Amino acid sequence: MKSLILYYSHSGNTRRLAELIALETGGALLEILPKTAYPQDYTTVVNQARRELQTGFRPALKTEAPDLAGYDLLFIGTPNWWNSPAPPVAAFLDRAELSGKRIAPFCTHGGGGSGHIRRDIEVLCPGAAVLPELAVYGGDCRESQVRSWLSRIQA
Numbered sequence: 819m820k821s822l823i824l825y826y827s828h829s830g831n832t833r834r835l836a837e838l839i840a841l842e843t844g845g846a847l848l849e850i851l852p853k854t855a856y857p858q859d860y861t862t863v864v865n866q867a868r869r870e871l872q873t874g875f876r877p878a879l880k881t882e883a884p885d886l887a888g889y890d891l892l893f894i895g896t897p898n899w900w901n902s903p904a905p906p907v908a909a910f911l912d913r914a915e916l917s918g919k920r921i922a923p924f925c926t927h928g929g930g931g932s933g934h935i936r937r938d939i940e941v942l943c944p945g946a947a948v949l950p951e952l953a954v955y956g957g958d959c960r961e962s963q964v965r966s967w968l969s970r971i972q973a
């Protein structure tokens with residue numbers, strides 16, 4: 819079974835989790851990059867993200883949509899931004915044709931868990947089977963946690 823691990827990461831936590839999932843599954847990694855990087859300053863990015871999420875803004879992406887035809891399982895990773903997927907992830911999913919795919923969401927967060935990320939991904943991916951998510955606190959990802967999630971979702 820071929821899998822692809824797509825993710826956006828602002829400060830590196832979700833990237834590290836994506837890399838661990840790639841190691842455990844042998845799947846390919848693809849980082850979703852916005853054309854304009856988000857500011858590093860925490861308060862600035864928090865306010866920008868709140869505005870974008872309130873208005874449903876979709877940033878332009880540097881990452882081109884790959885051909886997803888050969889993949890049965892797509893891992894979709896995002897930081898928890900205001901309980902939602904980060905706008906670059908929503909922008910990617912908005913354009914992708916994912917009907918009939920299995921989607922495994924994963925996120926990192928600052929204490930709020932996965933918020934409504936899984937539900938938002940379901941709305942963004944009509945016709946896809948969205949599996950239970952993995953939510954990891956900050957950079958605290960452990961092989962054992964990833965392995966038990968992978969076995970739970972039969973990846």
Ligand SMILES: Cc1cc2nc3c(=O)[nH]c(=O)nc-3n(C[C@H](O)[C@H](O)[C@H](O)COP(=O)(O)O)c2cc1C
Nearest residue numbers: 827828829830831832897898900901926928929930
């Ligand atoms: C714009 C923004 C909004 C955030 N909102 C939340 C939130 O609502 N709940 C939460 O638990 N953590 C929140 N966080 C913390 C991040 O989810 C957490 O630090 C995450 O691990 C960052 O992942 P990254 O390093 O891959 O960017 C927020 C962080 C940012 C920058």
